[in-house]
Amino acid sequence: MIKLTLKDGSIREVEKGTSVYEVAKLISGRLAKEAVVGAVNGHTVDLSFEINEDCELSIYKFEDKEGAHAFRHTSSHIMAQAVKRLFPDAKLAIGPAIDNGFYYDFDTEHKFIPEDLEKIEAEMKKIVKEDLSLRRFELPRDEAIEFMKAKGEDYKVELIQDLPEDEVISFYEQGDFVDLCAGCHVMSTKAVKSIKLLSLAGAYWRGDEKNKMLQRIYGTSFPKASLLEEYVTMLEEAKKRDHRKLGKELKLFALLEEGPGFPFFLPNGMVVKNKLLEYWREVHDKANYVEVETPIILNRKLWETSGHWFHYKENMYSLLIDEEDYAIKPMNCPGGMLVYKTDLRSYKDFPMRVGEIGRVHRHELSGALHGLMRVRAFTQDDAHIFMLPEQIKDEIKGVCKLIDEVYKTFGFSYHVELSTRPEKSMGTDEEWAHAENSLREALEELNLEYKLNEGDGAFYGPKIDFHLRDCLGRTWQCGTIQLDMQLPQRFELSYIGKDGEKHQPIVIHRVAFGSIERFLGILIEEFAGKFPTWLAPVQVKILPIADRHIPYAEEVRSYLAECGIRVTIDERAEKIGYKIREAQLEKNPYMLILGDKDIENKSVSVRSRDIGELGSMEIQTFADQVLSEIKSRSLATKFDAKNDSEK
Template sequence: MEMVKITLKDGSVREVNKGTTIFEVAKDISGRLAKEAIVGEVNGKTVDLSYVINEDIELNILKFDSDEGEHSFRHTSSHILAQAVLRLFPGTKLAIGPAIDNGFYYDFDSEHTFVEEDLPKIEAEMKKIVKENLVLERFELPRNEAIEYMKKRNEDYKVELINDLPEDEIISFYKQGEFTDLCAGTHLPTTKPVKAIKLLTLAGAYWRGDSSKKMLQRIYGTSFPKASLLEAYLVRLEEAKKRDHRKLGKELKLFTLMEEGPGFPFFLPNGMIVKNLLLDYWREVHTKAGYQEVETPLILNRKLWETSGHWMHYKENMYSLKIDDEDYAIKPMNCPGGMLVYNTEMRSYKDFPLRLGEIGRVHRHELSGALHGLMRVRAFTQDDAHIFMLPEQIKDEIKNVTKLIDEIYSTFGFKYHVELSTKPEKSMGSQEEWDFAEKSLQTALEELDLDFVINEGDGAFYGPKIDFHLEDCIGRTWQCGTIQLDMQLPQRFDLNYIGKDGEKHKPIVIHRVAYGSIERFFGILVEHFAGKFPLWLAPVQVEILPVADRHNDHAYELKKKLSEYGIRVEVDDRSEKVGYKIREAQLHKYPYMLVIGDKEANGEEVAVRSRDKGELGSKNISEFAKELVEEIKSKKFDL
C-alpha cells in the first residue's frame, strides 16, 4: 500500500495509507479529536472531513473554536433548518442559507406566512433531524444536469444561482437524507454534532438584496455543540439588548436619530459632553506623543479626488455636488487633505517623522438598510493622523502607533486582537511595493511580540493595514483602530523631501486612527459600560437630592462649591419624595448622589450614595470633592 506524509500544525509528521480520509486521521490521533473535529484545512484550504488524502499535505484539523469550524457548523445548521421547513411546509422554495457571525439564516419563498409561534415547531423538527444522524454527502453535476436537477425539484432560485455561476464552475451539492441543497460547502460529516439550536427572529428580505425583486421570509438562528454554550450566548444576547446604545442613548439623552436626517445623528447636550471629553483625551495623548493638529476642508474639488484615486475607486460612496459649474465632493476621508497640508512647504529628512493629526468630519453614502444607530452612519468624525517618514523609520513608527492605540484602549478597559490585511483585488501600485509594505507591517508586529492573524485581500486600495478589533465586557468584538502603510499617495500627490544627499525623495506615509469613528466608538462605549460611564466621562457626575423644598438653597450652594472643583453637578429640586428622586438618579446612571436633609443643610457634611456601591455614609464636602477630583484624574473605571 502506497504511503503519504501528513505534516500537522504542531510540526509533527505522520505517514498514512494513500486514500485515508481526514476523519480517519483525526480518529487515529485521538477519539476526542475525532468527536470534536468539524472540518480540515489542507495546504491552507478548508475541506470536509471526508476529504481523501492522496498526496503529501500540510493538515490542520479544526474544531468549533476556530472561525472555519464555527462557520461550517453553522452552515450545516442552516441546511438542517431548510430541511425542517420543507418537512413542515411542503412546497416551500429555497433561496439562500449562509452562516453569519454568531449564527445562520435561511431565506424562504413560502405560501405559509411564518410567525413567532412557528419557530418552536421548526426547532423541534430540527432536533429530530439531528437525532437521525444524517450523513452529509457531497456530489457534483455538470452545469446542464445541475439545472435540470433543480428544475425537477421546483427550485427556481437555485436554477437562477446556477445560471449566474461561471461556465467552468464545478456545481456541487450536499445531500442529507431526503434533503439536497446547492452548496459549495464545507459541512459537518453528519447532523449529529448540532446539539443545541435556537431560532431567534423572523425578517423580510428581498431576493438578492434587490428591492425590485420578491420579498422572501428569513429565519435567523444560532447553534452550538453544547447546550451550555447556547445558554451562555442567550444570556449575552439578553445583556446586549439591555445595553443597546440606541435605547440607552434615548434614556440618557445622549443623542437622537431623526427622519429628517437618516444616518446623520444629532448629539444632545449630555452626548456632547461625552464626545468632547473623548476628543480632549485624544488631544492630550497625541500632544504628548508629538503630533501636531491640523484641519482640512469639508468640500474639495474633483481634481483632488482624481489625484487620490477616490473618484475612480470610491465614487459610489461619495456625496458630490457642483460649485461654479465644477465637480466637488464632500470628503469621505481626511487623507487627501492631509497630503495637501504636507505640500504647503518643502520638507527635509530632518523634519521626519512628521506626525499630523486631524479630527475631521467625513461623509459616506451608506445604503439605508445598513444604517444602525451610531455604529453605521453617513456622517462621522474620524481621528485621523498621517505620519510622514523615511523608510528606515517605518518599524519604529508602527510600534509607536501600536503602543499609543494600546494606551487608549486600556484607558477604557478594552482587550483587543490584531489582524494584518493584505492587498485587495482593486489596488494601486506595483506588487513589489505591496510586498515591501506588507513585510514592514508584519515585522513590526512580530518585534512587538503581538499575536495577529492574516486577513487576505482586505487591505485599503493604496496599501496594507493593521486592524485592531476591540472586545467589550460581554465578549463582542468591534473593529476600530487601524494602521495603513501607504506608498501610493506620496507618488500621486508628488510629495517630496530633501534627503541627506541634497536630492528629492518620496516619503512613506502611515495613515492611522485610534477611535476610528468617534460616533461609533461613542456607541461602543455606551454598550461597554451599559450607560454607566466612569466618573471622568459621565455627563452629570453628581446629582444633589434635597429632601424638601427648604433644603433647595443649601443644595444650590453645594452645587456652586463642587462646580468650583470642575465637577459637573445638577440639583433635582422637584417636589417629589427623596426615594423617588434616588430611583430616578439611578435610572439616569449618575455616579454619585448627595442627599440633603436637615442635618446636612446645617453642617459641612453630605450623605453620599454611589451608583455602584450604594450608601457610603456621611463625608466632609471638601474631602469628598477632592476624592472626586482624584478619581476623575485617574480615569478609573469599574466594569
C-alpha cells in the first residue's frame, strides 16, 4: 500500500499502481466525473497516470487553471485532427491552450475562410462523439524525428531537433491522429462537450517575421453548453465595448498605417489622458513623491551599464548619432538612476520617492499589436523609491495601498501575483532571497492574498503584479512593484550612512496605471465609452431647440465654462430628437435642452445619459451638482432629479 496526501491534508492508502482517476472514484463519483487532470508532488499528470509511491496528490477540475488548460489543450488536438481529416495536406505547427481557449497554427495552401470554421467545428463534434481515448507514448530522439518525417510534419521535426538532448520526447495518440506533445490531456475526446471556433489570424512560425506566415485558428471549449453560451454572450458584449471601435466612434484616438503601433491621440482622447495624469499627480503629491523627466534617447554606454543592451536589445530601437550608438528608452529606470546621481545623498534623504510620466518605446511584432492594449510607444507612470534596507517593507506596503486607492477610484477589483527569480538574472542567491522575502512579508502583513509565479520576475529583481478585473470578468496586468538591488550596484549609487560611510541604496520600481494608453483602453471597454463625468471629454452638451434659442445657449455655455465644466453647443439646424440621439451616441453625461420656457424661467431642462429626463432646474443648481460629481470623481450619476417645482 502507498499513502497519498490530498489537498485538504487528509491521507488515503491505496494499492501501488492505482491511477489518479481511480483515486478520484474512491473519493467520490462526482469528482471522478468532473476530474480533468491530477498533480503528483506538484507535477501535472494525466488521470491515467499510475501512482507507485507515497506522494502529495491534487485532482483538478475544469474550474481549476490546470484543469482548464488540459481540457483546452485536448480541444486543440481535436481541432488539429479535424483539420487533417478535411485538409490532409495541412502541416501542423503548434497548438497550445491559452487563456479562455486554444489555437492551432497550420501551413496549408488552402486559404481558410469563415465557412471552413463551420466545417471544422462539425468534424470536431464528430471526433468528440467517437469517444477516442488519448494515449501517451514516448520515443527515443532519432525515432521521434523519423516518425514525424514519415508523416511529413516538418515543423514537428524542427521542434524535436531543438529540444535539449535529455528531454523526454512524448506523443499523444487519439484514433488515427498523433501529435508531438508534452501533455497533459483528458482521458477521452468525449469529455469536450461544447466547442466553438472563433476566428482566423495570421502568425509567423515561432513569432519570427523572417519565417513563413501560417494560418491560425482560435477556438474555445467548455464541459457544459451553458458555460459556452455565457462565454459567447460575454464575447458579444466585448465586441460592443471594443476600445478600437469606440475609440474611433468617440474620436479619442486614431490607428494609422503611417505609424503601426504608434497611436495618434485626438482632442477628445487627450482630455481623458490628461485627466488621468492630473489624478495621478494628485495621488502622488499626497504620497510625497517628486516628479522628474528624463531623456527619451540615451547612449549605448548607459544601456550597457543597466544591462538592457545585453538582456533586452531585441525589443529596443537603436540609432547612430555622431558615430555613436544610442537607443530610444524602452523603460525609464536607467534615467532615474542618473537623476539620483546628480547630487550627494544622505540616509536622511530616504525614502526618496521619485515619479516620472515617461514616454517609452518597445519593438513589438506587428502581429502582436492590438489597439491601445499592445503598442510600440506608450506613456509609463513610473516611480523609483530609493531607501534603506530597513525601509523596504514599509515602502512596499505604502505602494500597495496607493495602487489599491487608484484601482478603487475606477471601481476595479484585482488579484496579486508574486514573481520570483527568472533563469536569466543578475545578482547573488543571497540578494535574491532577501528581496523575495521582503516582498512576501509585506504582502502577508497587509493580508493580501497572492499567487506565486516561480521564475517570472524581472532580470534584476522579484516583482509584485496587480491584475485588475473588469466588468466582463477579464483580467489585465497593470500595476507592478519590482524590488531592485542590481541597478543601484551597476550604476554605483551610494549614500552617506549614519556611520559616515558610503552605502548602496535599495530601489523599488513601480507603476500604478502601467501604460496610460493601455489603462485608457481598459477604461473605454470597462465603461463602454460612457466615461464618468470627471473623465468625459465633453461633460455637458447644450441642445437649443431652435435658432432663436442659440443666444441663451451661449449664455449658459459661458457660465458653465467659467465654472470649469467642459461644455459644447450643437448649433446645427436639426430637429431636437436628432440632436438628442447624436449626443447620446457621443455618450455625453449631460444634455441641456433649451427652449422658450427655459429662457423665460432662466433655467435649463436636464437630460442624463444614464438616467434620462431629470426635469428643469436653475443653472447654478445644475452646475453645483455637476461640479460636486466631478470633484468626488464619482463613477455613477448622483444627480438630484427633482425639478424646481418640486422643491
